[in-house]
Amino acid sequence: MGREGHRFEALDGTETRHADRLQAGLGGVRPQEIVRQAVRAEQAGFDFVEMSDHFHPWLDVQGHSSFTWSVLGAIAAKTSSLGxxxxxxxxxxxxxxxxxxxxxxxxxxxxxxxxxxxxG
Known part of the structure; x- marks a missing residue:
């Protein structure tokens, strides 16, 4: 994959540009949405998805803090080449x-x- 980057709609609805990875796990985002975004990232040509392993949201209004290991397992089941x-x-x-x-x-x-x- 080249380093020119991809355009991708981020989990918060904004468009981002990153060369080859998607960082997921924003507080407040439902785990199903994280999995959906990871599938889209693979389809768009991203090399891997990285998910933070935190047990609480950063802000009270963020509501969700998914268990990283479960979400990564779901992503693995729905993708075939995404790291x-x-x-x-x-x-x-x-x-x-x-x-x-x-x-x-x-x-x-x-x-x-x-x-x-x-x-770490």
Whole structure:
């Protein structure tokens, strides 16, 4: 994929330009919409989608804070070539390291090797 970028309607309805990835997981966006946008990103030629791993919305008015691992699993089921990644997952404060290892291994299998884990 070239670095010229793609035009893409962002989750908040604005148009964005980014070379090869879609960052998803905005607070307030329903998980079904995140999956729909990821499918559109794959169709538009994006290489991967990255989703932040936060357990709460940033603002009270944002309402939704989807569980990243479940949404990435749904995206994996509805796409075939789109790479998948967590933004930053903390293996010591929020999750036990063994849980992250199991989740990452499961995502790698479900996505046929398209998953990349990011720790921080």
């Amino acid at each position: 998948l990644a967590t933004g930053v997952t903390c293996p010591t404060v929020r999750y036990h390291p063994a849980i992250i290892a199991q989740a990452a291994a499961t995502m790698a299998l479900i996505s046929d090797g398209r998953f990349t884990r990011s720790l």
